[in-house]
Amino acid sequence: MPDSTGDRNLIPQEPAHPQSLPQPTAAESPHAADGAVLLARIRAVGSTPADVAASTIAAAARAAGQVDRQLIEVAVPGGTRRILALGWAEGAAPDPGQHQSAPPRQLSPVQLLTWATCLAAAWPRAEADPYPGAPFRREDVLRACIGMGAHDRTVVAALRILSQAGMIRFTGSVGRLGPAAAALPHDTWSALRRMHDRLPHAALQQHAAASTGTTDSEYSETVSGARQIPGPPAGPVSVHDTLVRAAVTALENAQGPVARSDLGMLADPAIRRATESALADCGRALVLTQEGSWTTGYSDHIARTLAREQAGTLGKEQRAVLALVLLRAVAIPRAQGRLDGAWTSSSHPVTLDELAANRQLSHTKVSDALQGLRAAGYIASTPSGGYVLGPAIARLSPAGVEGLWEDLIVLARPYGYMAERIRARRSGTSAADAGRRANVHKEERG
Amino acid sequence: MVQDDPASSGADDVPGEKAAWSGTDGQGPQRQPSLLDDHVEALAVAEQVATWRAFAAPLAADSGAVVQDPELVKLAAAILAVYADHQSRRGLTFAQLGDGLRRLGIRVPRGAIDARLEHLHRMGFLEPYLPKMYQGHYIVRPAGLAGALAAARVTERGGVDELILLLDRTRTTLGARHPDSGQVLTHLNSCRHALMVFALDLHRRVAAGTAAELIEACRQHDHSSFTRQVVELNEMVTAQFSRNHELEEAGAALIEAEQFYRSQVRAAIGKILAQGGGGLNFDVLTPAEYEAAAVTADMDLLAEVGTGLLADMPGVHLNPEALIEVVETYQPRSRTRVRPPEPTGTEHPDPLAAAEEAREAVRRYRRLGLEALLAGASEVDLTPHMQQGWDAAARIIVDALALDADPDEPFELDLSEYLLISPGAPVTYLHPARLIRTDIPGHGDGLTPEDSAQHGAADAG
Numbered sequence: 001m002p003d004s005t006g007d008r009n010l011i012p013q014e015p016a017h018p019q020s021l022p023q024p025t026a027a028e029s030p031h032a033a034d035g036a037v038l039l040a041r042i043r044a045v046g047s048t049p050a051d052v053a054a055s056t057i058a059a060a061a062r063a064a065g066q067v068d069r070q071l072i073e074v075a076v077p078g079g080t081r082r083i084l085a086l087g088w089a090e091g092a093a094p095d096p097g098q099h100q101s102a103p104p105r106q107l108s109p110v111q112l113l114t115w116a117t118c119l120a121a122a123w124p125r126a127e128a129d130p131y132p133g134a135p136f137r138r139e140d141v142l143r144a145c146i147g148m149g150a151h152d153r154t155v156v157a158a159l160r161i162l163s164q165a166g167m168i169r170f171t172g173s174v175g176r177l178g179p180a181a182a183a184l185p186h187d188t189w190s191a192l193r194r195m196h197d198r199l200p201h202a203a204l205q206q207h208a209a210a211s212t213g214t215t216d217s218e219y220s221e222t223v224s225g226a227r228q229i230p231g232p233p234a235g236p237v238s239v240h241d242t243l244v245r246a247a248v249t250a251l252e253n254a255q256g257p258v259a260r261s262d263l264g265m266l267a268d269p270a271i272r273r274a275t276e277s278a279l280a281d282c283g284r285a286l287v288l289t290q291e292g293s294w295t296t297g298y299s300d301h302i303a304r305t306l307a308r309e310q311a312g313t314l315g316k317e318q319r320a321v322l323a324l325v326l327l328r329a330v331a332i333p334r335a336q337g338r339l340d341g342a343w344t345s346s347s348h349p350v351t352l353d354e355l356a357a358n359r360q361l362s363h364t365k366v367s368d369a370l371q372g373l374r375a376a377g378y379i380a381s382t383p384s385g386g387y388v389l390g391p392a393i394a395r396l397s398p399a400g401v402e403g404l405w406e407d408l409i410v411l412a413r414p415y416g417y418m419a420e421r422i423r424a425r426r427s428g429t430s431a432a433d434a435g436r437r438a439n440v441h442k443e444e445r446g
Numbered sequence: 447m448v449q450d451d452p453a454s455s456g457a458d459d460v461p462g463e464k465a466a467w468s469g470t471d472g473q474g475p476q477r478q479p480s481l482l483d484d485h486v487e488a489l490a491v492a493e494q495v496a497t498w499r500a501f502a503a504p505l506a507a508d509s510g511a512v513v514q515d516p517e518l519v520k521l522a523a524a525i526l527a528v529y530a531d532h533q534s535r536r537g538l539t540f541a542q543l544g545d546g547l548r549r550l551g552i553r554v555p556r557g558a559i560d561a562r563l564e565h566l567h568r569m570g571f572l573e574p575y576l577p578k579m580y581q582g583h584y585i586v587r588p589a590g591l592a593g594a595l596a597a598a599r600v601t602e603r604g605g606v607d608e609l610i611l612l613l614d615r616t617r618t619t620l621g622a623r624h625p626d627s628g629q630v631l632t633h634l635n636s637c638r639h640a641l642m643v644f645a646l647d648l649h650r651r652v653a654a655g656t657a658a659e660l661i662e663a664c665r666q667h668d669h670s671s672f673t674r675q676v677v678e679l680n681e682m683v684t685a686q687f688s689r690n691h692e693l694e695e696a697g698a699a700l701i702e703a704e705q706f707y708r709s710q711v712r713a714a715i716g717k718i719l720a721q722g723g724g725g726l727n728f729d730v731l732t733p734a735e736y737e738a739a740a741v742t743a744d745m746d747l748l749a750e751v752g753t754g755l756l757a758d759m760p761g762v763h764l765n766p767e768a769l770i771e772v773v774e775t776y777q778p779r780s781r782t783r784v785r786p787p788e789p790t791g792t793e794h795p796d797p798l799a800a801a802e803e804a805r806e807a808v809r810r811y812r813r814l815g816l817e818a819l820l821a822g823a824s825e826v827d828l829t830p831h832m833q834q835g836w837d838a839a840a841r842i843i844v845d846a847l848a849l850d851a852d853p854d855e856p857f858e859l860d861l862s863e864y865l866l867i868s869p870g871a872p873v874t875y876l877h878p879a880r881l882i883r884t885d886i887p888g889h890g891d892g893l894t895p896e897d898s899a900q901h902g903a904a905d906a907g
Contacts, residue, residue: 319750411747
């Protein structure tokens with residue numbers, strides 16, 4: 001990400017880390033697992049605190065460098081804490097036109113307009129460092145976007161989605177650019193700097209003149225910049241490595257599974273193994289969907305670790321609503337014989353009213369939870385307004401899918417032998433003990 | 447899977463009556479049929495028939511006594527619905543039963559229905575309302591009702607309901623103020639026998655059954671409440687008959703049988719789970735259980751799903767050119783309907799005046815039309831003009847009626863009562879009509895034909 005002196009001057013001003021990292025030694029290899037967890041945590045949460053062991057950061061930087069990514073350390077606005085995000089190596093970025101079956105995630109027009117307005121507010125001077133930039137008010141952005149013709153509701157929704165994607169961050173009504181903005185590729189920032197005068201500054205000034213409380217001093221104290229944490233030394237990259245990096249970039253940035261025909265290189269066992277290895281260093285795994293497409297997901301042991309840490313897990317209401325979606329979109333139609341095939345890509349949409357038929361969940365709770373589930377990738381909307389399973393379900397490993405199936409069985413028949421057996425297996429106790437606990441739970445529920 | 451040789455079918459089977467109707471419920475979402483569906487359906491029919499054969503074996507005289515077509519068994523249940531829906535309290539005739547079955551959507555041929563009703567009558571399922579020859583009205587014997595319902599239930603639950611019934615009956619007997627020890631012993635033994643039968647069946651399925659059979663077994667037997675019920679029965683036996691060693695032994699044997707049964711259920715479930723849930727098949731539970739969970743499950747129970755799931759969305763790809771293009775060309779999609787432009791001001795903003803003006807214009811056009819038909823004469827036969835076509839006839843008659851009814855207009859319509867029918871004419875039938883102008887000489891108003899012509903010219907102007 002560029003700073004005030006140019007697009008490529010994010011090299012640390014206080015180099016706590018070496019400019020380039022040596023290859024791992026035998027003593028460092030245990031840190032590779034920690035590095036994989038760190039990278040997976042960034043994937044799940046969007047960022048992670050930077051106060052971890054230098055060896056872990058070095059291992060993560062090395063693993064990221066193998067797949068054209070780069071760790072970026074950025075300051076948390078308004079504090080002294082620093083966080084790590086995952087940016088792009090020099091010259092690397094996903095190509096939206098390369099894989100037609102699964103293009104990278106892009107913003108809608110109103111989201112682009114809203115983020116451009118946020119960017120104009122946070123980055124008034126082209127020569128300044130855009131991240132984290134100046135604070136801006138939600139109200140100013142809203143007014144400016146409405147002034148440019150956007151509907152207020154769509155702008156509010158766009159602000160929420162941009163915040164969930166990490167492109168902006170709000171503390172109360174004051175926002176700043178988020179870590180995902182800091183992690184945009186160098187080329188993107190270069191282009192934005194060239195076109196800085198075409199950002200909607202005028203619309204913003206027109207509507208924000210009276211309300212803004214941002215001062216130059218406030219702005220200057222936030223300009224603490226971001227720095228790249230260098231990965232392995234740049235060296236000649238073989239065709240083999242190029243193919244692996246292209247495959248990982250496509251898989252990790254695609255909205256959903258990528259067709260086999262788009263990733264023909266994975267038919268080569270050597271390239272597939274190298275891809276799996278590169279992904280494993282990042283805490284990820286190659287997943288072959290039941291439809292025969294490729295995608296990536298968390299490695300099982302990494303997922304268990306992050307779930308224990310509650311890093312990137314779903315909230316209670318989100319899990320409850322996901323359970324309702326799975327019951328309505330998957331379990332019921334399949335038990336009735338209406339659907340068959342892989343259930344992780346169910347195309348049976350459910351409506352908000354169907355989900356809110358549950359006696360414990362109101363429309364508002366369901367609606368709020370659906371927004372969170374959509375941001376996490378577990379729910380997608382259909383043009384007709386229904387909800388179907390999102391691409392993150394297809395990214396689950398076979399063990400993850402089986403675990404979800406077991407969850408639904410336990411939910412639908414919580415006091416049966418099968419639920420008892422599943423609980424016992426998970427808790428490592430005997431089925432009888434699990435059954436007794438379930439019965440106690442049943443009696444408590446009355 | 448046991449299937450009869452068609453040659454050994456019972457004498458009551460009616461040829462050509464297979465699967466002519468699809469059930470009376472009419473429910474269930476439809477999907478695209480496939481070749482596989484036919485195979486699955488054939489397997490399901492064979493499974494049903496096999497279950498009924500085992501169910502009816504204690505009653506049947508020979509191996510061909512059970513029907514081969516499940517629709518005929520459903521027909522017996524549909525007969526119960528016909529009786530419930532019909533108003534008659536003195537029984538129904540076969541004809542009424544046949545009509546009622548067709549109203550329920552049953553499309554079995556009439557002959558097949560009659561044959562089946564005759565068979566049910568011979569077997570005592572239908573018995574005469576009065577014990578007289580040829581009186582022709584029948585009602586259902588209650589035992590037949592039990593048979594029809596049990597036949598349906600045994601295919602749905604595989605007989606597990608009988609075990610539940612036995613346990614309940616034993617509990618009821620033990621709960622009586624003065625329980626009969628002999629009856630209690632009989633019930634305890636019956637429960638034990640049933641548990642052992644189910645346990646051995648499960649044992650066979652675990653050893654040699656298919657994944658589908660195991661899933662079916664899990665759906666039917668996954669009731670951990672059996673254990674609790676058996677333990678409670680044993681405690682009741684101990685409390686009621688503390689010194690009756692025979693009953694205490696029977697209670698202990700029942701517990702042993704339940705343990706064996708439970709071990710077999712767990713073995714079946716363990717095998718399913720070891721096989722990855724039979725391909726993560728949702729058939730292990732019934733649709734009703736999933737539906738009940740979707741409606742009644744509380745937040746805590748629902749939130750136990752997906753505790754290990756992590757957010758997994760890729761980062762946003764930003765195209766700077768697209769960003770700037772959106773900023774410069776953003777056009778929101780209109781969500782509100784745009785009003786039409788305000789009409790320009792008129793000479794008569796008063797709506798009543800405008801309506802009056804419009805009414806006057808209509809009257810003038812009508813008058814001009816009729817005067818054109820009169821062509822200056824005092825009267826004209828409208829019939830040939832009306833015979834030109836239905837549109838012209840309607841317009842002329844409406845105009846003439848309207849002006850005839852208007853006291854300010856000098857027109858009279860003489861409409862004949864007789865009907866003129868002309869099959870070959872454009873207007874095939876009409877009442878002949880004459881139009882008379884009353885304001886010309888000869889009608890007492892003093893106007894000359896020239897005056898009349900001038901009147902019309904002024905109107906036209």
